[in-house]
Amino acid sequence: MTELELRDLRKTYAARGRPAVDAVRGIDLALRSGELLGLLGPSGCGKSTTLRMIAGLESVTGGDILVGGSSVIARPAQQRNIGVAFENYALYPPLTVAENLAFGLKARKRAARGDVDRKVREIADRVDLTPLLDARPTGLSSGQKQRVSLARALIREPDVLLLDEPLSHLDAAQRDTTRRELKRIQRDLGHTTILVTHDQEEALSLADRIAVMKDGVIQQLGTPYEIYDSPANVFVADFVGEPAINLLPGTATDDGHARLSDSARLALPVPVAVGRKVVVGIRPEDLTLTGEDDGIAARVVAHEPLLESGIATLALDGVERPLVVLTDPEVRLAHDDRVHVTADPDLTHVFDAETGDSLR
């Protein structure tokens, strides 16, 4: 299959009478053949612009896009052999599923009728659409529409597959099934794939590697574990993880701690210059309630006992921000209970308060 490479890719939207928008500010990415890369970031970070530039639907301000080692920048969309499954499905309502799939093929090149029918049947079989070939899009569920959109992108046997928020319109149950199917199909067919999403769960569960993006810049590139376990900065730490990581401002002390308030201190994982302003990050699942006198004293603000684990919101003495802790299922807490909480320094993150960069 084919590698995809983005070299210093840039896009500035410039419209007369309006300030220019630097939507993508120099992206470098190299995808291995068959790799699924998640491009993850909040609304407006430049994900869709990047996807549209790769597909050839948007002009490029600077940089290059290479498919299989050759630049495709001068080629119009139809000549790039890149399949896109759009978020809104972009299906033609008057056409049947089979006709929607065939349309993708015919639009590209004049193909013999028999060939088209064969390819439609093959791809329908691959993505479990055979029973729906004569249905029209309006009668389909969101998950089924998503599969048609995917099949239409795949029927052209693209070198590169682009998935635009593939699960965002599905309900929770459909999302799980579709996610598993998507992964299976992508693995089976081995397409080099970029999945654009604002949903961290979608990226973490599907991607081989994730590029976290903000303001047109990639903040961190790594495996889901690397991104989750070693976030490069406060933005990545905060964006990835549910419930979100606790981020507490503090000052480094001379004995390897961060002072959060007169009574609250946390051990730091690495030496930090005394007096340096830091932000300490601890994920809710990396905190432990002790009930005894070790750790930091806290007051329970709220506790949501859920099935697999509970979520406790605590107030630390003198600390403005609440501390969220994942609790064991058997734990029962009431408002205003006094508890103690400890953190393992190995699982604690520390960031520079000014730059937000990790100090680990």
Ligand SMILES: Nc1ncnc2c1ncn2[C@@H]1O[C@H](COP(=O)(O)OP(=O)(O)OP(=O)(O)O)[C@@H](O)[C@H]1O
């Ligand atoms: N055609 C356009 N003209 C001017 N500015 C644009 C245009 N398209 C996008 N932008 C701006 O470029 C930036 C990046 O937008 P883009 O749609 O790529 O982000 P995104 O991460 O995909 O967000 P979303 O998930 O909301 O689509 C935003 O500030 C957006 O307002």
